[in-house]
Amino acid sequence: MNSLRIWFKKVGRAKYISHLDLMRSMTKAIKRSGLKVWYTEGFNPHAYIVFPLPLSLGIESESECVDIRVEDGVTPWEVKEKLFDQMPEGLDLISVDEPFCNAKEIKYGRYVVTLDFEKETDAKIFAELSEKLVEEKSLVCEKKGKKGHKKVMKEVPLGEHIFNFSTEVKENTLIISVDLSAGNPVNIAPNLLIGAIEKESRVLPLYKKFEKKCLLTENFEIFR
Amino acid sequence: MLSKEIENILQYVQKPGRYTGGEFNSVIKDKNKVDIRYAFCFPDTYEIGMSHLGMKILYSLVNERKDSWCERVFAPWTDMEEEMRKNNIPLYALESGDPIKDFDLIGFTMQYELSYTNVLNMLDLAGIPIYAKERKSLTPIIVAGGSCVCNAEPIADFVDITLPGEGEEVTNELIDLLKEHKKKGSTKEEFLKAAAQLEGVYVPAFYDVSYNEDGTIKEIKSTNGAPEKVKKRVVKNLDTMFAPKEFIVPFIEPVHDRTVVEIFRGCIRGCRFCQAGFLYRPIREKSPEVVNEQCKSICEKTGYEEISLCSLSTSDYTGLEDLLDRLFDWTLDKKINISLPSLRADNFSSSIAEKLAKIRKSGLTFAAEAGTQRLRDVINKNVTEEEILSSSRKAFQRGWTGVKLYFMIGLPTETDEDVQAIAELSQNVVNEYYKNPDKPKGRGVNVNISVASFVPKPFTPFQWEAQDDMETIERKQKLLEDSVKTKKINIGWNDSRMSMLEGVFARGDRRLSQVIYNAYKLGCKFDSWDDQFDFDKWMTAFEQAGLDPKFYANRKRSFDEIFPWDHMDYGIPKKFFEKENQKAHEGVTTPNCREKCNGCSANKLCGGECHELS
Numbered sequence: 148m149n150s151l152r153i154w155f156k157k158v159g160r161a162k163y164i165s166h167l168d169l170m171r172s173m174t175k176a177i178k179r180s181g182l183k184v185w186y187t188e189g190f191n192p193h194a195y196i197v198f199p200l201p202l203s204l205g206i207e208s209e210s211e212c213v214d215i216r217v218e219d220g221v222t223p224w225e226v227k228e229k230l231f232d233q234m235p236e237g238l239d240l241i242s243v244d245e246p247f248c249n250a251k252e253i254k255y256g257r258y259v260v261t262l263d264f265e266k267e268t269d270a271k272i273f274a275e276l277s278e279k280l281v282e283e284k285s286l287v288c289e290k291k292g293k294k295g296h297k298k299v300m301k302e303v304p305l306g307e308h309i310f311n312f313s314t315e316v317k318e319n320t321l322i323i324s325v326d327l328s329a330g331n332p333v334n335i336a337p338n339l340l341i342g343a344i345e346k347e348s349r350v351l352p353l354y355k356k357f358e359k360k361c362l363l364t365e366n367f368e369i370f371r
Numbered sequence: 372m373l374s375k376e377i378e379n380i381l382q383y384v385q386k387p388g389r390y391t392g393g394e395f396n397s398v399i400k401d402k403n404k405v406d407i408r409y410a411f412c413f414p415d416t417y418e419i420g421m422s423h424l425g426m427k428i429l430y431s432l433v434n435e436r437k438d439s440w441c442e443r444v445f446a447p448w449t450d451m452e453e454e455m456r457k458n459n460i461p462l463y464a465l466e467s468g469d470p471i472k473d474f475d476l477i478g479f480t481m482q483y484e485l486s487y488t489n490v491l492n493m494l495d496l497a498g499i500p501i502y503a504k505e506r507k508s509l510t511p512i513i514v515a516g517g518s519c520v521c522n523a524e525p526i527a528d529f530v531d532i533t534l535p536g537e538g539e540e541v542t543n544e545l546i547d548l549l550k551e552h553k554k555k556g557s558t559k560e561e562f563l564k565a566a567a568q569l570e571g572v573y574v575p576a577f578y579d580v581s582y583n584e585d586g587t588i589k590e591i592k593s594t595n596g597a598p599e600k601v602k603k604r605v606v607k608n609l610d611t612m613f614a615p616k617e618f619i620v621p622f623i624e625p626v627h628d629r630t631v632v633e634i635f636r637g638c639i640r641g642c643r644f645c646q647a648g649f650l651y652r653p654i655r656e657k658s659p660e661v662v663n664e665q666c667k668s669i670c671e672k673t674g675y676e677e678i679s680l681c682s683l684s685t686s687d688y689t690g691l692e693d694l695l696d697r698l699f700d701w702t703l704d705k706k707i708n709i710s711l712p713s714l715r716a717d718n719f720s721s722s723i724a725e726k727l728a729k730i731r732k733s734g735l736t737f738a739a740e741a742g743t744q745r746l747r748d749v750i751n752k753n754v755t756e757e758e759i760l761s762s763s764r765k766a767f768q769r770g771w772t773g774v775k776l777y778f779m780i781g782l783p784t785e786t787d788e789d790v791q792a793i794a795e796l797s798q799n800v801v802n803e804y805y806k807n808p809d810k811p812k813g814r815g816v817n818v819n820i821s822v823a824s825f826v827p828k829p830f831t832p833f834q835w836e837a838q839d840d841m842e843t844i845e846r847k848q849k850l851l852e853d854s855v856k857t858k859k860i861n862i863g864w865n866d867s868r869m870s871m872l873e874g875v876f877a878r879g880d881r882r883l884s885q886v887i888y889n890a891y892k893l894g895c896k897f898d899s900w901d902d903q904f905d906f907d908k909w910m911t912a913f914e915q916a917g918l919d920p921k922f923y924a925n926r927k928r929s930f931d932e933i934f935p936w937d938h939m940d941y942g943i944p945k946k947f948f949e950k951e952n953q954k955a956h957e958g959v960t961t962p963n964c965r966e967k968c969n970g971c972s973a974n975k976l977c978g979g980e981c982h983e984l985s
Contacts, residue, residue, distance in 0.1 A: 160373055163387040168622045175620055175674030176395070192706055205382050233674075235395040235622070354379055 148185050148216050151223055152199075152371075153230065154241040157208040161237025166201040172235060173213055180229040185216035199250035199370075200329060200362060203336040206258075208359040214246060247371040248364060253330035255310065255363040258337040260323040262352035269350040270321040274314040277323065277344045281312045286347075288339040305343060308335045310367075321352070329362060373468040380454040388623035389417035390451060392443070392465030395620040396672065398430075399466055400440040406550050407439040410464050410471040410511075412479045414489035415897070417445040421619070422627035424681060425480055425517065429538055431615035439546055442466040442474075443619075446489045446897070447496070455496060462497035472498045475510040475549060479530070481519035484876035485869060485899040487526055490515075491891040494529070501888070503531050503576060509559045512549065520573070521603075521650055522829045522936035525876045527575035528884035531563060534571055535939055536603030537636075539613050541571040560595075567597040571604025578938060580881055586922055588880060588933040600940040603650075605976045609636065609657040614665050617672035629677035629710075630669040632662050634694070637973075638683040639964040642740070643751045643955050644779065646828035647683055649943055652973035654964060659694035666698060670707060677708045685711045686723070695726045712736075735766050738777040741785075742792030748958045749784050751951075756796060763800045767807045773817035774800060780847045781825040781839035781870075783955065790847050793822065794854035801859050821863045822851065824870035828877050829936045830943065832951035837927040838874040841867045868906045869899065874924040880935035883923070885916040942976040 157164070164172065174194050177184055186192040195216045202208055217226065223243040231240050264270040280286050284306030292301035308328035315322045327335040337357045345351055362370035373381075373391065381387035402408065411430055413420030420426060426443070433441035442464035447455060455462070461470040471477055477499070479490050494501050499511065506513070513531045515523060520533040534541055545566065552562040567574040577597035581589040593599050606612045614632070621628065637654035638647070666678050678698065682688060698709055739759050740752040747754065763774055778793050797820050804816035824844050827833045839847070844867040852862060876883060889912035890898075897903035913920050928934075930949055937945075947970065954961060961969050974980060 160378070160391040160393045163381055163391045164622045165386075165388065168388055168624070171624065172395070172620070172622055178674035178676065179672065186706065204387070233395075235620070236393040236397075354375060355382075 148219060149221065150214055150216055150246055151221075151226055151243055152246040153213050153215060153226065153243050155211050155213075155234065156239040156241060157202060157211050157237065158239070159207070159237040161235065162205055162207045164238075165204050166198070169202075169238075170196065170198070172238070176230060176233040176235070176238075177215065179233045180226075182226060182229050183218040183221055185218060197250075200253050200256075200334075202359065203338065205338065206336060206357040206359055210241065210359070210361050214250075244371070251331070252364045253362050253370055254328070254365050255326045255367065256329035256337075257311075257326050257360040257363060258324070259358045259360060260325070260337050260341060261356040261358075262321045262323070262341070263354040264319045264321065264350065264352055267316065267319045270316045270319050272350050273344070273348055273352065274316050274321050274323075276348050278312070278314060280344055280347060281309050284309075286340070286343045288335070288343040290339060303333070303335070303339075305335065305340060308333060309340065326363060326367070373463075376458060376460055377463065377468060380451075380458055380460065383454055384451045385448065386417075386623055388621075389445065390447065390465070391622075392468070394622055396617050397443075397466055397619050398434045398440070400434075402440065402467060402469070405438055405440045406553070407476060407546050408474040409433050409439055409441040409476045409478065409546070410444050410474045411441055412444040412471075412477060412490075412493060414446050414479055414481070414486040414493060415483075415899070416448060417621075418623065418625045420445045421621050421625035423480065423482070424631050424633070425538070427615050427618050427631075428613070429478070429542055430619070431617070432539060432542060432613050433546065435613075436543070436546065438550065440466075442469075442471075444471055444493070446486075446493055449897070449903070452492075452496065462493055470497065472511065475512065475553065476514060476546070477511045478514045478516065481515050481517040481523075481526070483899060484519060484525075484873045487876065487887045488891045488895045488898055490526065491529065491887065492896045495891075501891075502528055504528075506531070507559065509553065509557060509562055510549075512559075512562070514545070518647065518650055519877075521646075521939055521941060522877065522879070522934075523573065523575060524580075524881040524935040525879040525883040525887060527881040528888075530575065531559075532566055533573045533575065534604070535573055535601060535941070536571045537606050538604070539606050541569060541604045544569050545572065564595050564597075567595065570602055573601040573939070575881070580935070582880075582882075588935060588937075591933065591935075591938045593938070600938055602940040603942065603976075605653075605942070606636075607655070607977045609633070609655050610661045612657075616665070616668045618669055618675075620673050620675075627679065628675070629679050630666055630673065630675045631679045631681050632665045632669065633657060634662055634680050634682045634685070634688045634690075636682070639687055640684060640753070641751055641951070641961050641963065641969065641971075643749070643832040643951055644740070644782065644825060644828075645683075646831050649830050649948075649971075650941055651683070652942060652971065653977055653979065655977070656689060659690040659697055662690075662694055663697040667701065670702075670705070676706060677710060678702065679710045679712060681712070691723065692726070695723070699726070735771055735773075736775040736777065737762060739796060740777060740779055741782060741789060742778065742794075742796050743789050745958060746782060746785060746789045746792075748960050749955050750779075750782055751955070751960050753960055753963065756799070759796070760799055760803055763803045764807065767804050767810065767816075770811070772804070772811060772814050773819065775819045775821060776800065778820055778822045779825045780822055780851065781844055783825075783833055783836045785839075785847075787847075787850060790851050791854045793820065793851055794856070794860070797855065797860045798857065801857060816859055818860045819863065820860060822848070822865075824865045824867055826870055826874045826877060829934065829939075830941050830948070832948045832955055834878065834934065834948060835928040835930065835932075835952060838871070838924045840921065840925045841871050844870065866901065866904070869904065871920060871924050872898070872909060875920045876923075878935070879923050882916070882918060886912045886918055889913075889915045942973045943971045947971045 184194045197214045227243040286305040310326040515530045516534040523533040577595045579592045583589045635656040637652045741747045827836045893908040
């Protein structure tokens with residue numbers, strides 16, 4: 148039995164597949180591929196698949212990964228070949244490797260956020276405001292959390308979780324690049340950051356696009 | 372591909388996966404290379420519509436044609452509708468994201484009377500005039516199919532065409548015809564006249580209905596050369612009939628997410644309340660080889676780990692054991708589970724039960740339908756209490772700790788004793804569990820009883836009967852509730868108000884189009900959803916139209932009354948139903964079709980022999 152890490156994109160309308168639905172989709176894709184994967188041995192046997200880090204709904208990604216276990220002798224190349232045509236639209240298979248890092252090593256996510264405004268001045272106003280708020284480390288976001296068994300909204304200060312923040316305005320579009328804390332114990336999705344800035348802003352973007360570029364480890368090295 | 376506008380609003384709605392499309396096996400074509408664009412609409416949510424086998428069949432069937440592209444459309448939930456209206460986004464098809472108002476054919480499948488307002492709302496969302504007469508151009512043509520169109524009169528003002536019967540063949544003929552008339556540049560009327568000549572096509576606008584003073588129908592007259600009687604379509608051979616080789620694999624979980632293959636159409640039983648049992652006659656089986664191949668293909672192409680065999684009564688399939696053997700040959704290895712819905716309590720044989728023991732346990736359901744033998748004889752549900760108890764006993768011995776029982780209240784000739792007997796029968800099932808010496812220690816039994824309110828339907832022996840009014844149903848519900856003495860029995864009801872409306876529209880005439888329109892205008896939609904259903908608005912809609920729902924639901928008809936659906940021919944003469952109705956009132960049962968031919972004539976639909984009544 149070997150662990151393999153499958154890398155794939157999640158782009159276009161596939162960004163609206165929730166984490167649970169993605170798990171079921173991957174299970175079916177693996178089933179269709181006919182690959183010899185390892186089944187759990189419980190009452191209800193199912194293919195073993197684990198996502199090192201779930202992606203929030205509505206965020207596109209250039210590099211998502213999922214770990215599976217295959218029977219001895221199944222090579223990464225074989226997995227790639229058999230799985231390639233079984234991936235739904237927008238979930239494009241990139242590569243299959245043996246896992247290099249442990250999921251626990253995930254510390255940050257690298258994102259690009261593209262915001263369209265009505266006019267260029269709005270984009271600039273929003274860019275300046277966000278630079279200032281990030282600098283001040285005063286941003287707070289609301290995040291769904293749990294208190295015992297109850298679901299509650301928690302306020303999370305963002306100051307300590309924003310890194311390498313930069314903005315670029317091109318006509319009426321603002322492009323923000325940023326690294327945010329990811330994994331355990333705190334996972335900040337980019338829409339939370341933008342939402343926190345929007346609360347302070349008098350101009351709001353018309354369209355928002357969130358893209359995850361990659362995951363990073365402790366020293367801002369790429370998680371593989 | 373979805374437009375930026377659509378993608379943008381999806382971030383504000385619940386379950387955006389309902390509205391994205393792009394699922395594995397969904398079909399993308401070049402719209403410039405097809406002649407006919409077909410929007411297949413299901414007037415309920417994505418999760419319900421994607422569970423519907425008919426849609427899967429017709430989707431694959433139309434997309435097999437190079438000249439046509441079939442796409443799916445579901446009713447957007449209220450949050451999505453709000454966003455769409457706010458942002459001027461018209462109803463679009465999931466595959467292309469294109470507005471459906473530009474399509475050639477828009478087909479609705481009508482499974483349930485309470486989805487009529489959703490049809491109107493979807494047309495409006497699409498920017499299409501709701502009344503057929505207001506749609507002047509050739510396309511889009513609005514078509515409706517499904518079991519409800521055996522009496523399409525309540526929606527007669529809105530649809531251009533309905534397709535009574537089975538759609539596999541007539542859909543292709545209709546597409547061919549529309550393609551031809553598009554090329555010729557025909558008017559809508561020219562096309563409809565030609566369409567009305569196809570077997571299994573009904574054009575409501577070509578029939579004039581006149582009424583007596585008491586509100587009953589005086590006469591139904593065909594015009595424009597349309598046939599006097601519209602015959603339903605029947606596919607003769609199920610082995611050679613089109614069946615999908617693959618299903619779309621939804622991202623979000625539909626109600627039923629599995630491989631489904633039909634094993635036969637029709638039913639040998641002749642339960643007198645059951646519309647499906649008569650609408651889909653005659654009985655036609657698919658051979659085990661063909662079913663097995665179709666199951667295999669769909670599993671391979673979807674990755675599904677469950678197969679459900681579909682029919683009105685699984686255990687009446689003559690090839691069941693053969694089929695199970697074939698399926699087990701490959702499914703066990705692949706960890707694929709098989710479920711057999713609609714098993715009858717009287718022939719849950721031990722050899723089948725043994726085979727079923729190999730697969731994962733799912734719920735067991737027995738349809739007893741009525742509490743006493745007298746009433747079961749009236750409705751011709753030929754199953755005895757002992758059969759139900761022994762089936763339960765066998766199930767408990769094999770490790771089940773719960774069963775589900777189906778009952779109805781409000782059946783013709785029902786007395787309070789019949790209602791109370793439901794509780795007694797359920798209690799006897801509970802007792803069976805405790806009689807089993809090998810019952811699991813420390814575990815109780817769960818008997819869930821689902822008690823539906825009986826709704827008389829067209830093309831059944833009970834089509835003349837009065838439906839119990841809401842007060843009577845509620846009194847009987849209370850009576851049953853009080854008769855159940857243990858917490859081991861859980862009761863589930865139907866909303867008596869929904870059943871009443873279902874009854875009105877099932878046997879209604881075309882004057883009810885006005886009521887549906889009024890209700891839609893008042894904001895009624897998703898009427899089968901408890902949290903959306905607004906009964907008061909419906910009552911207002913009836914009042915505005917000057918119609919009384921009781922006239923349709925709670926009135927007993929005489930045998931010589933002309934029904935709103937009398938110009939539909941489903942292959943069984945009214946006379947057969949009349950005889951069955953009389954036998955019901957005498958408490959006399961009718962044997963199943965394999966024991967003895969009862970002369971319903973349905974076999975003639977396939978060119979077969981028939982011992983018709985004299």
